[in-house]
Amino acid sequence: MLKYVKYVILFFILFLTLKGGDTILNGLSPWDAFAQMGKFSTVITSMTVGFILLVLIVVGDIFVERFFCRYLCPLGAVFSLTSRISLLKINKLNDKCGKCRMCTNNCSMGLKLYSMNSIRGGECINCLKCVEVCPRKNPCVNIMDKDVNPSMASSFAIAIFAGIYGLTNFGNSIITKAGIASTNSVVSNNVNTADTSQNSVSTSQNTKYKDGTYTGSGTGFNGGTTKVSVTVNGGKITDIKTVSTDDTPRFYQYAESTIPNEIISSQSSSVDTVSGATYSSRGIIEAVQNALDNAK
Numbered sequence: 001m002l003k004y005v006k007y008v009i010l011f012f013i014l015f016l017t018l019k020g021g022d023t024i025l026n027g028l029s030p031w032d033a034f035a036q037m038g039k040f041s042t043v044i045t046s047m048t049v050g051f052i053l054l055v056l057i058v059v060g061d062i063f064v065e066r067f068f069c070r071y072l073c074p075l076g077a078v079f080s081l082t083s084r085i086s087l088l089k090i091n092k093l094n095d096k097c098g099k100c101r102m103c104t105n106n107c108s109m110g111l112k113l114y115s116m117n118s119i120r121g122g123e124c125i126n127c128l129k130c131v132e133v134c135p136r137k138n139p140c141v142n143i144m145d146k147d148v149n150p151s152m153a154s155s156f157a158i159a160i161f162a163g164i165y166g167l168t169n170f171g172n173s174i175i176t177k178a179g180i181a182s183t184n185s186v187v188s189n190n191v192n193t194a195d196t197s198q199n200s201v202s203t204s205q206n207t208k209y210k211d212g213t214y215t216g217s218g219t220g221f222n223g224g225t226t227k228v229s230v231t232v233n234g235g236k237i238t239d240i241k242t243v244s245t246d247d248t249p250r251f252y253q254y255a256e257s258t259i260p261n262e263i264i265s266s267q268s269s270s271v272d273t274v275s276g277a278t279y280s281s282r283g284i285i286e287a288v289q290n291a292l293d294n295a296k
Helices: 002-020 030-035 037-046 048-063 067-071 074-085 129-133 150-177 194-199 249-256 259-266 278-293
Strands: 088-091 140-143 146-148 212-219 225-233 236-245
Touching: 002 067, 002 074, 030 037, 030 048, 037 048, 037 249, 048 067, 212 278, 225 278, 236 259, 236 278, 249 259, 249 278, 259 278
Parallel strands: none
Antiparallel strands: 088 140, 140 146, 212 225, 225 236
C-alpha cells in the first residue's frame, strides 16, 4: 500500500500549486534543505519541514533500497503513469521459473516478480537486474512484442535520447539562423518581472554611485513589499539594511542572510536567488536595484 503514497503526494503538490501558485511550497522541499546544509542554522529555522522530510528520507533509505523512489517521489508517480504505454516490457514465464526468487530479491523496486509473467512500466524502472541475475535466463526484454538482447535495448534507449538531444540542438540552430530567437536571449532567474528585467541592468564594479543612503522597494513572497536602505560610500555599496518587509518571515530571513552580502561582494544587484526563498530573494534584489537607480 505504501507505493500509492507518491500518488497522493503528486496530487497534493498539484492541488496546492493550482490554489496558491508555485511559491506556496517554498521551504517544504527536502532537496532545498539538502542544498543549503552548509547554512544549518538557517535551514532549521527557515526550512524546518523540508529538513524533517530530508531526515525521514535518509532514515528510510538506510532500511529500504530506493525508499524515496518507491514510496515518496512525485516525479516517480508521473513516470509510473506514463510508462504504462511503453514499447518495452519484460517477459518472464512462471512455468519456467524455479524456486529461487532471485528476480524478486534483486528487484530495485521490490516487485513480486516471481508471481508475474510480464511487466510493463508502472512501478518497474527497467533496471534489468532481474534479467541479469536469473540463472535460467528466463526473463527477457521485449520491444514491440519482439524479444531482444538487453544490451540492444540499452543501445536503443541511448539512441533515442541522443536523437532527441540532436533534434533539439538542430531545431534551436534553425530557429536562431531564421532570426526567430537569439543566442543571447538568456533569462535571468533573479529578476521578478519583465519590467524589472529591463530596468535591472547589471551594475558592474566599474559603475560609480553618488555617496549617500538611498531607499528602495521591491515585491517579494506572496506580494509582500520589502523596503531596504542602501549605503554608498566612495562610490561603492557598503551596507544594505532592511527598513521594513511584509514578506513571510521564515523565507525572508533565509534570503536576507545571503543576498545583501552577495550584492555588496559583487557590487552588483545581478546575483543568484537563494534556493527555497526565491521570491523573497527577488524582493530584496528589486528593492536594492530600485535604491541604486537613485544613486547613479
